[in-house]
Amino acid sequence: MTRWTDKDRIFMKEALRLARRGWGLVSPNPMVGAVLVKRGKIVSSGWHTGPGLPHAEIEALTAAGKKARGADLYVNLEPCRHTGRTGPCTDAIIAAGVERVFYSLPDPNPLAAGGAKALEDAGVETLRGLLAQEAYELNQFFVKWQLTRKPFVILKTAASLDGKIATRAGDSRWITSKVARNYGHHLRSGVDAILIGRATASKDDPELSARPWGRRKMHRQPMRCVLDPSLKLPLSLKLFDPSCGGPTTVFCAPDAPEAAAAARAAADARVIRIPYARRGLLSLESALTALGGLEVQSVLIEPGATLAASALIDETVADLIHIFMAPMFLGGHDAPGILGGEGVSALSEARQAEFLRISRKGPDLHMVIRPQGAFEPPAGFLLPDDLEPAAAAPPQEPED
Template identity: 40%
Template sequence: MQDTHGSQHAASQGQDPDERWMRRALELAARGPLVDANPRVGCVLVSPDGEVVAEGWHRGAGTPHAEAAALLAAGDAARGTTAYVTLEPCAHTGRTGSCAEALHAAGVARVVHAQTDPNPVAAGGAGWLREHGVEVRGGVLAEEATALNRSWTHLATTGFPWVTWKLATTLDGRSAAADGTSRWITSEAARHDVHRLRSECGAVLVGTGTALTDDPYLTARHPDGSLMDTQPLRVVMGERDLPEDAHVLDDAAPTWHLRTRDPKHVLTALAEAGVHHVWLEGGPTVAAAFLADGLVDEVVAYIAPVFLGRGRPSVGDLGITTIGDALRLEPTDITLIGHDVRVTACLKESH
């Protein structure tokens, strides 16, 4: 709970009280599941005298939206409050009702939202509320809210999931030795890190070449080998058949075999299934296909202090013949993982 004096003090210090409460809503939103078809959203209901009346956040598909959860907790006390919501209240009735209508019906006097809803199906809640006499302020901490739902926003605005290409490479850019062996280029600590990041994605994707050569499980596992609670959808793209006893076809997680070599076809199918973050672990040929089509948004590279001299390159031919045409990335993080360096970078001109 926060008192009136605290709110007045924040204002006297030049701080925007709306930002203060929105930061709390963002904290709540972050409690929602990363791997879900829906965005993570938080809501705080604040009384006119600066008291928190109720809080809520979205817990996953089919559960009440953040606004509905907060309104349920508040009951009649919601009347006259200000609702701080990290995403524009939806104006769409699906599995759950319209949040804009629910806020109005509960007597909420004012709505402050961060990110404008980029989903054309659900957008328009702010306008609906204004038309029905509710004061609305938008764009408060919009950048922070958008970053919280980066991949979901990307899907809503582009029609494609956010694609993170993970690669493990030697200092001289090799992903396998001359005899084809690639286990293990990187350290055990790096592999554990990969499993952690896999678990935060909706799907992990490889080509049939990787599936046949490495016979991977593509599951997300704890350091002791046990399966994590959240498993990505395993996707193999390519026209070749997989043996019935392939590890990727076991019952540890669902698996799709999409018989196409077209990255756009794969991403379209995943988008239709509500997947908004794809972890690409394909070999150099698949990686080159995604890069050539402009469908890689981020790269997570584990660089081992190893030289091979010969062997398979980490990426196939991109058709680049001059340094001026090189694909330039913007590093967002560089971290030492065991003896390896993890470099995270985004394509400067992502679609």
């Protein structure tokens, strides 16, 4: 038996729906929505629209005015009690006379946490855990980074039904449909950085910009990152053209030529030297630690077969995988598959994974997968009570 009513779920679902609008707009802040309810009816709502702008609770309280007195507030993250770019939400909630606060997740940010206690101390009843699993999936980038200072890593790849990411001649544009590729742009628009390998940069010359469909806005382009151990990539690539996308970061080996590093710095690219993990391959763990230090909370890896094998088999850095499969067969021993590298020799060494969601994107199959070893919040962050059955709405789906 759960302690939540159907109406509680409906109101928190509405808060989560509003929060989701912040995809691509709010990082490094979390996506938050808030709904004020009185006598079983929504009196106002709000969502966080960007860093430095009012928090969702303040938007809802402002819209409600005097009607907030005696109301219940539904919000997907514990209200903050600290003064950052905006004032503490707890003070505003107490001053408005809100009676009860339902919140899904505790705030993992040590600076902002303690909001529930401040509310309780002022006589406002707080109830934690409603739709916590769904709220966690929505803000897992924020949660992981706050708790570990490392970015959440998504790996995205497009393949034929026989698992090939390019033909034997290297032709890979485009395997999947426009609908699937639009979803790829949606993913790009919500992350802080995109990472590719040197060979993909050189063969495909991608812009690495986010160009999501329709009316969706973005507050900035994601950082563009490439692993180029010896700094061989020419500066004429679109990746180095500031007019094409976000800032560029190149990861190179400790002994990469100094003159090449200086040339990249002169072209406004950041150069970060990191150690090798194995012969010829840079340490992804080191690259991600460096990105975490730059407040990058999420990284989308768009790998060729070599980088995919590094991220999934050799170093196991991926937290979530999106695979799009087109209804076509490419065949060919020499056509690259999703994963290259050496591979494992025994089935017992396989990296296990779990399907979270399988759906269609136009004619293509879209699989969302959690690999073994993916980030999980520490014990106690989600209470056993919080783990309701699978959320109906997928996390981070666009509304349109």
